[in-house]
Amino acid sequence: MQFTYVNPTVIHFGQGQIQSISNSVESSQKVLVIYGGGSIKKNGVYDQVTEALKNHSWVEFSGVEANPTKETLDKAVAIVKEQAIDFIIAVGGGSVIDGSKYVAAAAKYDGDGWDILQGKHQITEATPIGAILTLPATGSESNMGAVITRKETQEKLPFMHPAVQPKFAVMDPDVMKSLPERQLVNGLVDAWVHVCEQYITMPTNAMVQEGYAETLLKNLLVLGKQYDERDNDEWRANLMWTANQALNGLIGTGVPQDWATHMIGHEFTALWHVDHARSLAIVQPSLLRNQIEVKRGKLEQMGKNVFCLEAGSDLAERTISAIEDFYHSLDVATEFSDYEADKPTAIDRIISQLESHGFVQLGENQAITIEKTREILESAVQ
CATH class of the missing domain: 3.40.50.1970 (Rossmann fold)
Structure with a gap:
């Protein structure tokens, strides 16, 4: 570091x-x-x-x-x-x-x-x-x-x-008392992915950054599980402070960062006005499965330390499923079908936008090429 x-x-x-x-x-x-x-x-x-x-x-x-x-x-x-x-x-x-x-x-x-x-x-x-x-x-x-x-x-x-x-x-x-339900849920999801973008990369042994990121993720899991009891001062305060700490610069300091989910997700918002947080939930699980081998170490660490999953050769796969289950528990979709025309055309539009912005090598290793992005979208877009 x-x-x-x-x-x-x-x-x-x-x-x-x-x-x-x-x-x-x-x-x-x-x-x-x-x-x-x-x-x-x-x-x-x-x-x-x-x-x-x-x-x-x-x-x-x-x-x-x-x-x-x-x-x-x-x-x-x-x-x-x-x-x-x-x-x-x-x-x-x-x-x-x-x-x-x-x-x-x-x-x-x-x-x-x-x-x-x-x-x-x-x-x-x-x-x-x-x-x-x-x-x-x-x-x-x-x-x-x-x-x-x-x-x-x-x-x-x-x-x-x-x-x-x-x-x-x-x-x-x-x-926050007067916020619509949809915006509260979006806040949970947005903060979650912000932490993930700075955490699900590769093991770094940065004990403060990784440990704090895991604490923030566990906070958000608890807040998600307590969502039906959200009308209290403690729930609101903990979400507000957790979301702030997720992207105030600390947990990403001195460690690799990804942000590919955001770059791809932005195009869903620009093209079809998908809520920002929900665009991230659409992209992230498919991206993680596409990049599972390079992210396996960190996904296993997350599975153990955040979701308390048992060890095993498929721990990374189960961790991605747990992330997806978290979104589903909040009634947030992890696939997208609300586009005009057909699926190939929708994917082509996203790819074209990314290419026009120069986003042709994404991720912490710049390994998510346009070809890889297309594979991710084939899974995320239905």
């Missing part, structure tokens, strides 16, 4: 913490509050934000989609530029926070913000942002990554830069 690790995001965790933003942003700074479809006006979050910012000059921008689009976000970019915004506060889940990161970076660039996603523009600065998390899933509230969709071309691409990492994150589990 050789690494440099820092996470500069200040976390304000617990009930009533939204009020902390009054001291987290200087009163002299003009603030843009970005949020989604307006649910924060129904669950009391908007009122709490308004109260906390009563001594600040601020404006708002709403309408950020579940998969934030460049087309919508560019309208917020214009506001930041035209109104000389000093600070952005994202109020929402991963989509709103990701979108706000795009706005923060694009607002400091004179060209088309999509250049950032295509690698044509290297970020040097961004408008500072903070986050008020309302949906635990992505960990975006305390990391430097974002994923943005371009509706016009049906593309979904990621970018990362330290300049867009939130300065602070407010995490109040109470805001």
Whole structure:
């Protein structure tokens, strides 16, 4: 292990913490509050934000989609530029926070913000942002990554830069009380796959990273089993904190990472608007079976330490089945059939998208070629 690790995001965790933003942003700074479809006006979050910012000059921008689009976000970019915004506060889940990161970076660039996603523009600065998390899933509230969709071309691409990492994150589990069931389940699945992408690679003997990853996976298993008892403060708090720790940079530090499931899954979302988490559940089991030999050691370790399965020559295979059973227990599908035309055409569309983005060698070993991806999709798409 050789690494440099820092996470500069200040976390304000617990009930009533939204009020902390009054001291987290200087009163002299003009603030843009970005949020989604307006649910924060129904669950009391908007009122709490308004109260906390009563001594600040601020404006708002709403309408950020579940998969934030460049087309919508560019309208917020214009506001930041035209109104000389000093600070952005994202109020929402991963989509709103990701979108706000795009706005923060694009607002400091004179060209088309999509250049950032295509690698044509290297970020040097961004408008500072903070986050008020309302949906635990992505960990975006305390990391430097974002994923943005371009509706016009049906593309979904990621970018990362330290300049867009939130300065602070407010995490109040109470805001989860009004979440739809589908979003709660998505949060469990998304956090699960985030851990897996950093864990199911090869044995590393990185005791902290591997041990902590296994703890997070066991947390999510328990939360899944206790899903019918989810209406309590402890369940909400544990999901919110576990999802954050799944992708705040710690468990992936100094160890191999995969992310092929995400790169392939993004195309399901871009093409057919599949929920992000559910696209991951569609891809992952088929990918693991396709790559089982190179991942066998880690799958066996996961089977033993996370699922408490008995040793045996087929332990890796049983571990993949256990992962699939976890998704099914949450009523999340692991195959996809909701496409137009026919299966070969659907697969060809995904492959074409991946090739256009240069994603032709994926995984921790860059061994998932387009041919391997096609094999994975033959199994995942029905």
